[in-house]
Protein backbone atom coordinates (compact mmCIF):
# COMPACT_ATOMS: atom_id res chain seq x y z
CA UNK A 1 0.00 0.00 0.00
CA UNK A 2 1.24 3.49 -0.86
CA UNK A 3 1.22 5.90 2.10
CA UNK A 4 -0.39 8.84 0.39
CA UNK A 5 -1.67 11.52 2.74
CA UNK A 6 -2.84 13.83 -0.03
CA UNK A 7 -6.35 14.17 -1.46
CA UNK A 8 -5.27 12.46 -4.66
CA UNK A 9 -3.78 10.47 -6.21
CA UNK A 10 -5.11 7.96 -3.72
CA UNK A 11 -3.86 4.42 -3.16
CA UNK A 12 -4.68 2.01 -5.99
CA UNK A 13 -5.41 -1.64 -5.16
CA UNK A 14 -2.86 -4.15 -6.55
CA UNK A 15 -5.45 -5.92 -8.71
CA UNK A 16 -6.40 -2.60 -10.30
CA UNK A 17 -2.76 -1.77 -11.00
CA UNK A 18 -2.44 -5.25 -12.51
CA UNK A 19 -5.48 -4.73 -14.75
CA UNK A 20 -3.42 -2.11 -16.61
CA UNK A 21 -1.04 -4.78 -17.83
CA UNK A 22 -3.67 -6.24 -20.17
CA UNK A 23 -2.10 -6.65 -23.64
CA UNK A 24 -2.66 -3.59 -25.81
CA UNK A 25 -5.57 -3.45 -28.22
CA UNK A 26 -6.30 -1.11 -31.10
CA UNK A 27 -8.65 1.70 -30.17
CA UNK A 28 -10.84 1.13 -33.25
CA UNK A 29 -11.11 -2.60 -32.56
CA UNK A 30 -14.25 -4.46 -31.46
CA UNK A 31 -12.45 -5.33 -28.21
CA UNK A 32 -12.09 -1.62 -27.42
CA UNK A 33 -15.74 -0.87 -28.23
CA UNK A 34 -16.76 -3.80 -26.03
CA UNK A 35 -14.62 -2.46 -23.20
CA UNK A 36 -16.17 1.00 -23.58
CA UNK A 37 -19.69 -0.47 -23.74
CA UNK A 38 -19.05 -2.46 -20.54
CA UNK A 39 -17.83 0.66 -18.75
CA UNK A 40 -20.64 3.10 -19.69
CA UNK A 41 -23.62 1.67 -17.74
CA UNK A 42 -21.59 1.06 -14.58
CA UNK A 43 -20.02 4.51 -14.73
CA UNK A 44 -23.50 6.01 -15.07
CA UNK A 45 -24.56 4.01 -12.05
CA UNK A 46 -21.69 5.32 -9.93
CA UNK A 47 -22.32 8.90 -11.06
CA UNK A 48 -26.08 8.38 -10.49
CA UNK A 49 -27.09 9.53 -13.93
CA UNK A 50 -28.87 8.36 -17.05
CA UNK A 51 -26.90 10.86 -19.12
CA UNK A 52 -24.02 9.85 -21.32
CA UNK A 53 -20.62 9.99 -19.62
CA UNK A 54 -17.68 11.24 -21.67
CA UNK A 55 -14.34 9.73 -20.79
CA UNK A 56 -11.29 11.79 -21.67
CA UNK A 57 -7.58 11.09 -21.56
CA UNK A 58 -6.94 14.11 -19.36
CA UNK A 59 -7.20 15.13 -15.75
CA UNK A 60 -10.24 16.94 -14.34
CA UNK A 61 -8.94 20.41 -15.28
CA UNK A 62 -9.44 19.45 -18.93
CA UNK A 63 -13.12 18.91 -18.28
CA UNK A 64 -13.37 22.16 -16.31
CA UNK A 65 -12.31 23.74 -19.60
CA UNK A 66 -14.71 21.58 -21.61
CA UNK A 67 -17.66 22.46 -19.38
CA UNK A 68 -17.32 26.22 -19.83
CA UNK A 69 -16.30 26.14 -23.49
CA UNK A 70 -19.30 24.08 -24.47
CA UNK A 71 -21.97 25.88 -22.48
CA UNK A 72 -21.17 29.59 -22.27
CA UNK A 73 -22.15 31.88 -25.14
CA UNK A 74 -22.45 35.18 -23.25
CA UNK A 75 -21.68 35.08 -19.54
CA UNK A 76 -20.62 32.65 -16.82
CA UNK A 77 -20.92 32.90 -13.03
CA UNK A 78 -18.17 31.15 -11.06
CA UNK A 79 -18.55 30.53 -7.33
CA UNK A 80 -15.08 31.11 -5.87
CA UNK A 81 -14.08 29.91 -2.40
CA UNK A 82 -10.77 28.16 -2.95
CA UNK A 83 -7.92 27.28 -5.30
CA UNK A 84 -9.84 24.99 -7.67
CA UNK A 85 -12.62 27.51 -8.15
CA UNK A 86 -9.95 30.14 -8.87
CA UNK A 87 -8.57 27.77 -11.48
CA UNK A 88 -11.99 27.35 -13.08
CA UNK A 89 -12.40 31.12 -13.26
CA UNK A 90 -8.94 31.48 -14.81
CA UNK A 91 -9.74 28.75 -17.34
CA UNK A 92 -12.88 30.66 -18.38
CA UNK A 93 -10.88 33.86 -18.89
CA UNK A 94 -8.11 31.99 -20.72
CA UNK A 95 -10.75 30.79 -23.18
CA UNK A 96 -11.88 34.35 -23.83
CA UNK A 97 -15.19 33.93 -21.98
CA UNK A 98 -16.90 36.66 -20.03
CA UNK A 99 -17.07 35.48 -16.42
CA UNK A 100 -18.17 37.00 -13.14
CA UNK A 101 -17.08 35.63 -9.81
CA UNK A 102 -19.07 35.25 -6.62
CA UNK A 103 -16.53 35.10 -3.80
CA UNK A 104 -16.80 33.74 -0.30
CA UNK A 105 -13.95 33.72 2.24
CA UNK A 106 -11.86 30.56 2.02
CA UNK A 107 -13.15 28.01 4.50
CA UNK A 108 -16.75 29.22 4.10
CA UNK A 109 -19.45 27.50 2.02
CA UNK A 110 -21.49 29.24 -0.67
CA UNK A 111 -24.99 30.29 0.39
CA UNK A 112 -27.85 29.15 -1.88
CA UNK A 113 -29.77 32.48 -1.51
CA UNK A 114 -26.71 34.51 -2.49
CA UNK A 115 -26.18 32.40 -5.60
CA UNK A 116 -29.86 32.64 -6.53
CA UNK A 117 -29.74 36.41 -6.20
CA UNK A 118 -26.63 36.68 -8.39
CA UNK A 119 -28.14 34.39 -11.03
CA UNK A 120 -31.08 36.75 -11.53
CA UNK A 121 -28.64 39.01 -13.41
CA UNK A 122 -28.73 36.43 -16.22
CA UNK A 123 -26.05 33.81 -16.91
CA UNK A 124 -25.62 30.94 -19.37
CA UNK A 125 -24.07 28.75 -16.72
CA UNK A 126 -23.13 28.53 -13.06
CA UNK A 127 -19.83 26.85 -12.16
CA UNK A 128 -19.58 25.40 -8.66
CA UNK A 129 -16.99 23.24 -6.94
CA UNK A 130 -18.86 20.67 -4.89
CA UNK A 131 -15.97 19.69 -2.64
CA UNK A 132 -13.34 22.46 -2.55
CA UNK A 133 -10.29 20.32 -1.87
CA UNK A 134 -8.04 23.30 -1.09
CA UNK A 135 -10.12 24.34 1.93
CA UNK A 136 -11.90 21.12 2.92
CA UNK A 137 -15.36 22.68 2.41
CA UNK A 138 -18.21 20.65 0.96
CA UNK A 139 -20.74 23.06 -0.51
CA UNK A 140 -24.46 22.34 0.14
CA UNK A 141 -25.08 21.18 -3.40
CA UNK A 142 -28.72 19.99 -3.16
CA UNK A 143 -29.84 23.34 -1.70
CA UNK A 144 -27.72 25.32 -4.18
CA UNK A 145 -29.03 23.32 -7.14
CA UNK A 146 -32.62 23.84 -6.01
CA UNK A 147 -32.19 27.58 -5.43
CA UNK A 148 -30.36 28.04 -8.74
CA UNK A 149 -33.00 26.17 -10.68
CA UNK A 150 -35.81 28.20 -9.09
CA UNK A 151 -34.07 31.54 -9.68
CA UNK A 152 -32.74 30.88 -13.18
CA UNK A 153 -34.23 27.78 -14.81
CA UNK A 154 -32.33 28.30 -18.08
CA UNK A 155 -28.92 28.61 -16.45
CA UNK A 156 -26.93 25.39 -16.79
CA UNK A 157 -25.44 23.96 -13.62
CA UNK A 158 -21.79 22.87 -13.97
CA UNK A 159 -20.42 20.97 -10.99
CA UNK A 160 -16.83 20.01 -10.33
CA UNK A 161 -16.95 16.87 -8.22
CA UNK A 162 -13.28 15.96 -8.66
CA UNK A 163 -12.80 15.11 -4.97
CA UNK A 164 -16.31 13.88 -4.17
CA UNK A 165 -17.82 11.82 -7.02
CA UNK A 166 -17.65 8.14 -6.16
CA UNK A 167 -17.19 8.85 -2.45
CA UNK A 168 -20.26 10.89 -1.60
CA UNK A 169 -23.96 10.50 -2.44
CA UNK A 170 -24.15 12.80 -5.44
CA UNK A 171 -27.46 12.66 -7.32
CA UNK A 172 -26.56 14.06 -10.67
CA UNK A 173 -29.97 13.74 -12.33
CA UNK A 174 -32.17 14.24 -9.27
CA UNK A 175 -30.41 17.56 -8.58
CA UNK A 176 -30.56 18.56 -12.27
CA UNK A 177 -26.82 18.90 -12.76
CA UNK A 178 -26.06 19.60 -16.43
CA UNK A 179 -22.35 18.83 -16.36
CA UNK A 180 -20.85 16.79 -13.55
CA UNK A 181 -17.12 16.33 -13.93
CA UNK A 182 -14.55 14.35 -12.01
CA UNK A 183 -11.08 12.77 -12.27
CA UNK A 184 -9.93 9.17 -11.86
CA UNK A 185 -7.33 9.70 -9.14
CA UNK A 186 -9.46 10.61 -6.17
CA UNK A 187 -12.58 8.74 -4.90
CA UNK A 188 -12.43 6.34 -7.85
CA UNK A 189 -9.05 5.18 -6.49
CA UNK A 190 -7.55 4.82 -9.95
CA UNK A 191 -4.26 6.14 -11.32
CA UNK A 192 -4.44 9.71 -12.69
CA UNK A 193 -5.08 10.21 -16.40
CA UNK A 194 -8.82 9.81 -16.95
CA UNK A 195 -11.61 12.31 -16.45
CA UNK A 196 -15.37 11.75 -16.63
CA UNK A 197 -18.21 14.13 -17.44
CA UNK A 198 -21.92 13.30 -17.19
CA UNK A 199 -23.56 15.70 -19.64
CA UNK A 200 -27.29 16.47 -19.89
CA UNK A 201 -29.29 16.82 -23.13
CA UNK A 202 -29.72 20.52 -22.30
CA UNK A 203 -25.97 21.00 -22.15
CA UNK A 204 -25.57 19.23 -25.46
CA UNK A 205 -28.23 21.44 -27.07
CA UNK A 206 -26.41 24.49 -25.73
CA UNK A 207 -23.13 23.23 -27.18
CA UNK A 208 -24.76 22.94 -30.60
CA UNK A 209 -25.39 26.70 -30.53
CA UNK A 210 -21.79 27.60 -29.69
CA UNK A 211 -19.53 27.93 -32.74
CA UNK A 212 -16.00 27.56 -31.29
CA UNK A 213 -15.91 24.74 -28.79
CA UNK A 214 -12.38 23.63 -29.55
CA UNK A 215 -11.72 20.08 -30.78
CA UNK A 216 -10.32 17.80 -28.06
CA UNK A 217 -13.11 18.54 -25.59
CA UNK A 218 -15.93 19.29 -28.03
CA UNK A 219 -19.08 17.75 -26.53
CA UNK A 220 -20.65 17.19 -29.96
CA UNK A 221 -17.63 15.31 -31.23
CA UNK A 222 -17.40 13.28 -28.02
CA UNK A 223 -21.12 12.54 -28.38
CA UNK A 224 -20.70 11.28 -31.92
CA UNK A 225 -18.07 8.81 -30.75
CA UNK A 226 -19.70 7.80 -27.47
CA UNK A 227 -22.68 6.63 -29.53
CA UNK A 228 -20.28 4.18 -31.18
CA UNK A 229 -18.64 3.22 -27.87
CA UNK A 230 -15.48 5.03 -28.85
CA UNK A 231 -13.56 8.29 -28.49
CA UNK A 232 -12.44 10.81 -31.16
CA UNK A 233 -8.75 10.43 -30.25
CA UNK A 234 -6.76 7.48 -28.88
CA UNK A 235 -8.05 6.72 -25.38
CA UNK A 236 -5.84 5.76 -22.42
CA UNK A 237 -6.51 2.07 -23.01
CA UNK A 238 -4.60 0.70 -20.00
CA UNK A 239 -6.50 3.06 -17.72
CA UNK A 240 -9.79 1.93 -19.25
CA UNK A 241 -8.92 -1.63 -18.21
CA UNK A 242 -8.22 -0.35 -14.70
CA UNK A 243 -11.54 1.53 -14.71
CA UNK A 244 -13.37 -1.58 -15.91
CA UNK A 245 -11.98 -3.56 -12.96
CA UNK A 246 -12.47 -0.77 -10.42
CA UNK A 247 -16.13 -0.26 -11.35
CA UNK A 248 -16.69 -3.90 -10.42
CA UNK A 249 -15.03 -3.33 -7.06
CA UNK A 250 -17.01 -0.15 -6.39
CA UNK A 251 -20.34 -1.76 -7.24
CA UNK A 252 -19.50 -4.92 -5.29
CA UNK A 253 -18.97 -2.78 -2.22
CA UNK A 254 -22.24 -0.98 -3.01
CA UNK A 255 -22.64 2.79 -3.23
CA UNK A 256 -24.38 3.27 0.16
CA UNK A 257 -21.66 1.22 1.89
CA UNK A 258 -18.94 3.13 0.05
CA UNK A 259 -20.39 6.52 0.99
CA UNK A 260 -20.86 5.40 4.59
CA UNK A 261 -17.23 4.21 4.74
CA UNK A 262 -15.97 7.55 3.42
CA UNK A 263 -18.09 9.42 5.97
CA UNK A 264 -16.90 7.18 8.81
CA UNK A 265 -13.23 7.59 7.83
CA UNK A 266 -13.68 11.34 7.52
CA UNK A 267 -15.25 11.41 11.00
CA UNK A 268 -12.29 9.50 12.43
CA UNK A 269 -9.72 11.69 10.67
CA UNK A 270 -11.46 14.91 11.65
CA UNK A 271 -11.88 13.86 15.29
CA UNK A 272 -8.18 12.95 15.36
CA UNK A 273 -7.21 16.27 13.84
CA UNK A 274 -9.59 18.36 15.92
CA UNK A 275 -8.12 16.95 19.12
CA UNK A 276 -4.79 18.46 18.03
CA UNK A 277 -5.61 21.69 16.21
CA UNK A 278 -8.48 23.72 14.75
CA UNK A 279 -9.82 22.59 11.40
CA UNK A 280 -10.03 25.19 8.67
CA UNK A 281 -13.47 24.66 7.08
CA UNK A 282 -16.54 25.89 8.85
CA UNK A 283 -18.22 23.21 11.02
CA UNK A 284 -21.27 21.74 9.31
CA UNK A 285 -19.68 22.05 5.86
CA UNK A 286 -16.64 19.83 6.27
CA UNK A 287 -15.66 17.61 3.42
CA UNK A 288 -16.16 13.88 3.75
CA UNK A 289 -13.14 13.25 1.52
CA UNK A 290 -10.42 15.58 2.68
CA UNK A 291 -9.74 17.83 5.57
CA UNK A 292 -7.83 21.02 5.89
CA UNK A 293 -5.62 22.15 8.72
CA UNK A 294 -4.61 25.69 9.52
CA UNK A 295 -0.86 25.90 8.86
CA UNK A 296 1.87 24.15 6.93
CA UNK A 297 3.87 23.66 10.12
CA UNK A 298 1.01 21.76 11.73
CA UNK A 299 0.57 19.83 8.51
CA UNK A 300 4.11 18.53 8.77
CA UNK A 301 3.47 17.48 12.38
CA UNK A 302 0.17 15.80 11.61
CA UNK A 303 1.57 14.03 8.55
CA UNK A 304 4.32 12.51 10.66
CA UNK A 305 1.89 11.54 13.43
CA UNK A 306 -0.68 10.03 11.09
CA UNK A 307 1.71 8.04 8.93
CA UNK A 308 2.20 4.84 10.90
CA UNK A 309 -1.42 4.07 11.76
CA UNK A 310 -3.92 5.91 9.59
CA UNK A 311 -5.36 4.56 6.39
CA UNK A 312 -7.06 6.35 3.59
CA UNK A 313 -7.37 9.86 4.99
CA UNK A 314 -6.05 12.90 3.30
CA UNK A 315 -5.23 16.48 4.11
CA UNK A 316 -4.65 19.72 2.25
CA UNK A 317 -3.09 23.00 3.22
CA UNK A 318 -5.01 26.07 2.08
CA UNK A 319 -2.43 28.40 0.52
CA UNK A 320 -4.38 31.52 1.33
CA UNK A 321 -5.93 30.71 4.68
CA UNK A 322 -5.95 33.72 7.03
CA UNK A 323 -3.91 31.67 9.47
CA UNK A 324 -1.23 30.43 7.09
CA UNK A 325 -0.53 33.97 5.92
CA UNK A 326 0.87 34.76 9.39
Ligand SMILES: Cc1ncc(COP(=O)(O)O)c(C=O)c1O
Nearest residue numbers: 059060061084131133162163183
Ligand atom coordinates in the same frame (compact mmCIF):
# COMPACT_ATOMS: atom_id res chain seq x y z
C1 LIG B 1 -11.96 20.16 -6.55
C2 LIG B 1 -10.92 19.99 -7.60
N1 LIG B 1 -11.15 20.47 -8.83
C3 LIG B 1 -10.26 20.35 -9.82
C4 LIG B 1 -9.05 19.73 -9.59
C5 LIG B 1 -8.09 19.58 -10.73
O1 LIG B 1 -8.17 18.24 -11.09
P1 LIG B 1 -6.99 17.53 -11.90
O2 LIG B 1 -5.80 17.60 -11.00
O3 LIG B 1 -7.54 16.14 -12.07
O4 LIG B 1 -6.82 18.30 -13.15
C6 LIG B 1 -8.75 19.21 -8.34
C7 LIG B 1 -7.46 18.56 -8.08
O5 LIG B 1 -7.09 18.23 -7.00
C8 LIG B 1 -9.71 19.34 -7.31
O6 LIG B 1 -9.48 18.86 -6.10
